[in-house]
């Protein structure tokens with residue numbers, strides 16, 4: 092398993108960091124086998140796995156439940172778990188308690204929190220308690236209601252300046268990496284140059300030190316809205332649809348199962364059972 096020190100070194104040497112989200116055992120297993128550097132158990136699971144229209148309804152227990160499955164599937168991969176909406180904005184000691192519980196129950200390697208400003212003390216508190224923290228700037232899905240939707244951030248000089256300041260603040264607070272979501276590629280380049288810790292981009296252009304995409308987006312698995320910054324690296328959803336339709340038709344028509352997929356009793360046993368009369 093890679094460490095935060097190795098991620099720093101990868102940045103120094105210009106080696107890209109690959110991150111993918113995963114929410115269950117098979118996805119984690121596939122991701123580890125493919126050699127990704129980091130897995131994010133994102134609260135996006137609320138949308139792509141649980142069918143909510145936003146990440147707002149995801150709970151700490153949801154995150155723990157899915158993260159445990161991911162850890163079982165990827166025992167040797169660095170796992171980051173999102174702290175969900177509302178779980179790190181109250182009393183700081185309560186936040187630490189929640190964070191400790193998430194780390195202990197999931198055996199994750201780091202937690203991720205969205206924002207700067209009032210989140211900087213959270214990053215400090217968790218880091219001082221020995222919990223590696225990944226920061227998240229730019230488009231903050233947990234604040235979509237306040238931002239007015241899933242919109243690109245940092246497009247004006249003023250916003251860009253604020254984001255650069257925030258990035259330096261979260262680094263100073265002790266963050267081990269920072270996710271940059273939906274910002275102009277030029278801003279990503281500036282932030283990545285200014286920071287020592289790695290930047291992981293999503294919809295942030297090629298200049299980030301690493302990239303992250305949602306599992307269900309890059310594999311086109313599901314019927315959800317796919318953001319513009321996604322490339323389809325496979326079309327798993329089409330295969331799933333074909334497979335389930337074929338299965339349905341085969342059962343209805345009696346084509347499945349055949350003798351090959353059935354278990355057979357020996358003739359001698361049948362004779363004993365029916366006394367020679369069938």
Ligand SMILES: Nc1nc(=O)c2c([nH]1)NC[C@@H]1CN(c3ccc(C(=O)N[C@@H](CCC(=O)O)C(=O)O)cc3)CN21
Pocket residue numbers: 134135138139146230232241242243273293305307308315316317318319320
């Ligand atoms: N499936 C999925 N993929 C994600 O990347 C993702 C989630 N869900 N849920 C949590 C957040 C929300 N994210 C999103 C969701 C939608 C857009 C989106 O539709 N953006 C517009 C651009 C809007 C603009 O031009 O300002 C787009 O068309 O891509 C962006 C990020 C990223 N995260």
Ligand SMILES: CC(C)C(=O)C(=O)O
Pocket residue numbers: 112131132133134135136173270272293303305
């Ligand atoms: C979009 C990524 C960075 C995320 O936070 C998630 O998947 O929840």
Ligand SMILES: [Mg+2]
Pocket residue numbers: 133134135173232
């Ligand atoms: Mg998230």
